[in-house]
Amino acid sequence: MKLEMKKDVIYRCIGSDFTNGILACGFMTKPTKEQSQYNFLIDYYSCFILLSGNGYYYESDNNKRQIHAGDFVQRIPGVIHTTEVVPDGNWLEFFISFGRTTYDYLNSLNLIPKDTPVGKGNYNETIHQRLLGLLNLIKISNVNDLPYLSLQAQELLLNILISDSxxxxxxxxxxxxxxxxxxxxxxxxxxxxxxxxxxxxxxxxxxxxxxxxxxxxxxxxxxxxxxxxxxxxxxxxxxxxxxxxxxxxxxxxxxxxxxxxxxxxxxxxxxxxxxxxxxxx
Incomplete structure (x- = not known):
């Protein structure tokens, strides 16, 4: 599939509580090392699949893992970590973010491997088109449709977590x-x-x-x-x-x-x- 190297993101919120109501996704480019995120900590859940480029993921104990295109990286709420970009201009990720309570629910069902922040992701043409569709729907939908789109985001996350191999x-x-x-x-x-x-x-x-x-x-x-x-x-x-x-x-x-x-x-x-x-x- 052909990937366009450009930023295209949307942030919405279900209700007024950003930590629990955030719904966001999109394509993010990081061409320079300054766009690395050091000692990063957020209260909500976010993840991305790296579509092109390379970098490194550091856990709180400085355990270093190299990440390549096709890898799936999670940002677990309340967990300090670092993602370092190799500044060759090739970094392109698609990220999904949703609320802490949604993460807690999925985690309670053991659907999210919280002890494995980096792993291989399932990304193919079908998932690519569905992610594009989700991005566009979140942009244009009214507030009442956001809970349903949050469910779509969760379903896509679970599909990405399922390895093709x-x-x-x-x-x-x-x-x-x-x-x-x-x-x-x-x-x-x-x-x-x-x-x-x-x-x-x-x-x-x-x-x-x-x-x-x-x-x-x-x-x-x-x-x-x-x-x-x-x-x-x-x-x-x-x-x-x-x-x-x-x-x-x-x-x-x-x-x-x-x-x-x-x-x-x-x-x-x-x-x-x-x-x-x-x-x-």
Whole structure:
């Protein structure tokens, strides 16, 4: 893919609390050593994938790691670190930033490798186009759409964290099931065909259902519902109305969404929102 070496970033905020509400992303160039960040410390979460160029990452104990194009670097909230640019004019990164509470939630699910600040990232043409789309949407969207875009940013982060390379000797069925989980966790607002998922991982539909239940412990359909409900909870607690949440999680009407939410969570969306927000306050 062709990469243009130019800065293109956007910073937005959900609500008035920047630490917990920040939503930002974009392409950042750092042609000079002065743009290195020494003993850097932030209260929110940020990460970037290095698209071109080279540099170094220093942990608080001065442990030095070289970083190259294709590496994924995390800025963990409250952790002092340094990123040093090799000043050859080639540094281009795409970064994503979101709030501390969002990071804490993802970390509680063990979805972010907080003890591995530098690793290989998954970056391909599809992810490139989705990042461009996210950048443009955050620029033009109204405030009410930002919680939904935050979920898109989180999904893209998790996709980048999944390496394209498959470990030699790894169970191919497990690899296929991991990919199925990724597909079933994406595009929450859209209808997804389980037969299409089976085709994408090169399995028959019946074998896919059988192996998915064996490896994941539930059916593909129930897994998809669980992912929708996970996103629905976040949307409700981010200020979206029940109607908005229903639409954003792919339900055609509020009644169908409320029925599914109540069956899955064992409490209505309205009551869930009220109880959780009252605990926060």
């Amino acid at each position: 498959k470990t030699h000797g790894e169970d191919p069925i497990k690899v296929a099931m991991d990919e199925a989980c990724r597909l079933l966790s994406s595009e929450i607002s859209s209808v997804i065909s389980l037969k299409e998922v089976a085709t994408k991982i090169n399995m028959s539909y019946e074998n896919f259902r059988k192996q998915f239940r064996k490896y994941i412990g539930t059916s593909p359909a129930q897994y998809r519902i669980a992912q929708r409900m996970k996103h629905a909870k976040l949307m409700l607690l981010s200020g979206n109305s029940i109607k908005e949440t229903a639409i954003l999680t792919g339900y055609s009407d509020t009644y169908s969404f409320t029925k599914q939410f109540t069956n899955s969570v064992e409490v209505s969306p309205g009551r869930y929102k009220k109880e959780k927000l009252s605990v926060k306050n």
